[in-house]
Amino acid sequence: MKTGTGTGTSCGGVWGGSNILWRALAAIFFLTTTAFATLPDMAAAQSYVFNSVQVEGNERIETSTIITRTGIERGKEVSAGQLNDAVQRVLDSGVFETVEMIPRGSTLIVKVAEYPTINQISFEGNKRVKNEVLTEVVSSESRRIYTPEQAERDAVAISDVYSAQGRVAATVVPRIIRRSDNRVDLVFEIAEGDTIEVERISFVGNRNYSDRRLRRVLETKQAGLLRTFIRADTFIADRIEFDKQVLRDFYLSRGYVDFRVNSSNVEFTRERDAFFLVLNITEGQQFSFGQVTVSSEIAGLDPAPYLDAIKVRPGVVYSPSLVDNEIARLEKLGLRNGVDFLRVEPRITRNDRDLSLNVDFALVRGPRIFVERIDIEGNTTTLDRVIRNQFRTVEGDPFNPREIRESAERIRALGFFANSDVETREGSTPDRVIVDVDVEEQPTGSLNLGGNYSAADGFGLAVGLTENNFLGRGQRVSLSLSTAQESERYTFGFSEPNLLGRNLRGDLDLGYAARDSSFSNYDTRRVFFTPGVTFPIGELSSMQLRYDWGQSEMRNRGSQPVGAVIASEIAEGKRTASGLGVSYVYDSRRSGLDPTAGVLFRADVDTAGLGGDDKYVKARISSTAQRLVLSEEVTLKATVELGAFHWLGNGNSRTIDRYLLGPRTFRGFEPAGIGPRDLSNGVDDAIGGNYYAVARLEADFPVGLPEEYGIRGGLFYDLGNLWNIDDVNTDGASIVGADGSLRQVIGFSVLWTTPFGPLRFNFSNALQKESFDKAQNFDVTLQARF
Incomplete structure (x- = not known):
């Protein structure tokens, strides 16, 4: 029993423990079953069916537009992911700042906050760039929707404008000022910063040409003395790319077919106020x-x-x-x-x-393709025919791609357009093409204010008004006034580049000139009228035919005495000359076979006798040869000029008809400082000569100063003669120098290229001259425009 009792007790304990275990397992099973049973209800909680959609917060955008944008249809099941997609679609419209979708039973609430509209756009802190320029690059507009993304893009565009001017440190921050009715003022706060200059440009790998020579090729320049006025020394990234191409063209034109630019490194100086530009190049061999x-x-x-x-x-x-x-x-x-x-x-x-x-x-x-037509767009001012005149091809002609490219270059060379694109596309059939010309007009008029100085005429003011595309016809109209102390000139000019629809340039010049020179004891007045026609006769040569009418007069200057020759010429009063002229020009300096050498030859012949008082033949020939030597560092130039005047009429010629040599023709002497002179009546009058011959030899070279200073040196040697006074009234005159004699001058020059124009100082010494000559040991010439 005991055993049985014990056994029973023992069995009861085990089953009791088993009951506890079974209860625990049952509880776990119940919870697990309940969890799985509730999963469908949880999944169902992430899906919605909406019978209506309400939109809140919209003011400008129609409710139906927003609902359509969500893509949610009434009565159809929508998942949570689809709701998120709907939110993104509404945001992607770009007109809402925030979008929120709230399910409320069978109703979907769409809450939106619209971006404000722009009331006005303004710029602050800009001094170097005008508002009008910045407005052109900004895409945001008044009464349009404001978006932060667009404002940031506009800020970048403004920064690019400053970068193009060398102000790479400029910063632009867009700000908004809240106004009523969901409007904002958009303000771009600009910190312009300073221009970053190119302190030094150097080259690595160049053996045949020095850094100095290569720097002269580039558009970018080193900062120099006049950095305030020179804009080419500011750092502009796009200009560096252009310089690479220019440098490549320079070497290719000289036979270096393997030339390449390996790299261009731009580094800040230690003070971070300028750049160093280093171009690593490989020249290769010359072919x-x-x-x-x-x-x-x-x-x-x-x-x-x-x-x-x-x-x-x-x-x-x-x-x-x-x-x-x-x-x-x-x-x-x-x-x-x-x-x-x-x-x-x-x-x-x-x-x-x-x-x-x-x-x-x-x-x-080539392929048998014809030009179907030429379409021109964008020319709001320029007439179609002006652009068509640049094409040697017309509708129906065989298509020549090279001719089309050359025509495009001629259109760009007109200077009438800011941009011009010439492209071709297939026409109505595969064997026809259409040439599309798209241009953008730009201002073609200019007003030039300037000053000039010369030893002959003194200081003066020059004003020029020019329109290069008059009434959109491609014609050039100019009006110029020059009022030097001792020389006045007022001229009107007109040019038609395609006279009679052909490759002829028609010119018309008329004006009035007066000269009161301190180097003579008389004054001159002249009215002139000169029409002409110029046409090419070769690739490098052209010819001009012209008619010239002029009325001139020599006058006494107060009570100043004059010699017998000048007195007799003044007594003749006004005289008229009417005749024809022809000029021939050959110029190979830029288009010849050798880019380092060139020749300029010019011959002019003028006759008078088609009515009027004067009858003569006047001829002048000049020839100039130029060559770059010593790695193109030194320029050698030789010029020969010859002139002849032959009087054919009755009476006598006048001083203003004959040749008078000035410092530009023969250096080392005053204007009219050499040649025949009349010493009668106690005066010293230059009376000119019928013939002259001059030879000028010169060289200019670097003087060791940085080339950004624009200062070079020069040596020159001139020799020449001016003689013969046939057909001159010499009654009572005391003439010297009529037979002529050789003069020789040697000297050196300082040439300074300034932003206002070339400045040249000549220091000379006459090695051979006559006692009555008027030597001049120093001469300076400045021609300025601003």
Whole structure:
């Protein structure tokens, strides 16, 4: 029993413990089952069905617009994620500052806070840039919705304007001032800061050209003495990129085909008030033209005439521009010969052994494409015909991409447009193209106020008013007034660049000139009228035909005595000259085969005798050759001038008809300081000469000063003669120097390029002269514009 009792007791304890365990398990099972049973109800709590949507807080935006923007449909189930998407869609509209969606049973409450509207926009702290300029770059507008994002973008745009002026430290902060009716004033607070200058520009890797020479190529300049007036020394990132291209063009035009700019490093100075600019370059070797040939891939087209038209010869320093010129020349020749769709492809073979490039100009047939039409847009002032005159191609002509590019360059060269884009697109059929010209007009008039000084005329004021696109016709109208102390000139000029719709420039000049010179004892007055026509006769040459009418008079200056010659000429009073003139000009200084050398040749012949009182032939020839030597650091220039005057009429010529040499023609002497003179009546009158010959040799070079100062030195040597006074009334005169004699002058110059213009100081010594000559040991010339 005991055992049984004990056993029973023992079993009861176990089952008792088991009951407790079973109860615990049952409780856990119940809770778990209950949790799983309630999950569907919890998931259902994250989904909504709305029978209505209410919008609160909107003032300008229609309720229906906001509801449509949410994308929520009545009666359809919407999840919490979809509600979040709806909030974002309304925010993305850009007109609300905050958006909140609150479910209330079957109703969805949409609470919005609209961005305010801009009442006005203002700028504070700007002194260097006008409000009008900043308004152009700001996209925010009055009576439009304000958004912080747009205001920040506008602040960046304003900062870019200042950066373009070298004020990279400028800061712009947009602020708002709350007004009634949910309006704000948008204020851009500007701290302009100082301009950051380029303290020094240096190069790494240049061996053939010095830093000084390369700095002259760049648009960016080092800060110099006149940094207050020179804006080119401010740091502008876009200008650095332009300088890289200019530097590349400089080397390529001199045959360095492998040239490259490895890097451009810009670093602050230690004081952080300026920049150092370092350009790392690789020059490579200089290449020249090797064999230059022409081949034809067009059946029946003989390449021989095209080879004869080639001007580049082996040994000439290679330049891509010369290749382009030859391509244009050959394509124009093909057009004249009636070869349509001719294309010239340059095929270049490199010879590293002798550093030459063989060029074969292949004549190939281009695609048969025609110009359907030329569309012009954006020209609010300029007439269509002015732009069309820049095209050598018209509707229906074969399409030539090179001609279109050249036409685009001619349009840009007009200077009438701030921007001009010329593009082509496919026309009505694949074999036709449409040329689109999109231009943006810019002001074409200018008012120039300036001063000038010369030893001959003294100080004076110059005023010029010019309109380069008169009435949108592309015509140039100018009015100028020059009032030096001893020389006045009032002129009106008119130019038509496309006379009769052709490549002719028509000019008309008329005016009045008066001279009261202290270097003579008489005054002159002259009225003139000169129309002319100028036209090209070659790639580098042009000719002008003109008619010249003038009425001139020599006058006594008070009671001052004059010699017998001048007295007889004054007594003749007013005289009229009417005649024709022709000028020929050849200029290869910028467009020739050698970028370091050039020639300027000019010949003028004027005749009088088509009515009037005077009859004569007057001719002048001048030729100037220029070359850069010693790594283009030194400029050598040689000039020869010859002049001849032959009187054909009755009576006698006058001093103002003959040649008088001044300091610009022959240095080292006063105006009219050499040549025949009349010493009668106790005076010393220069009476000019019928013939003159002058040779000028000069060199200018760096003097060791930083080039940003703009100061260079020069040496010159002039020699010349002025003689012959045939057809001069010499009764009672005492003439010296009529037979002429050689004069020689040597001297040095200081050339200073200032923001106001070139300033030149000449110090000279006459090595050979006559006793009656008027030597001048110092001369300075300044021409200023501001």
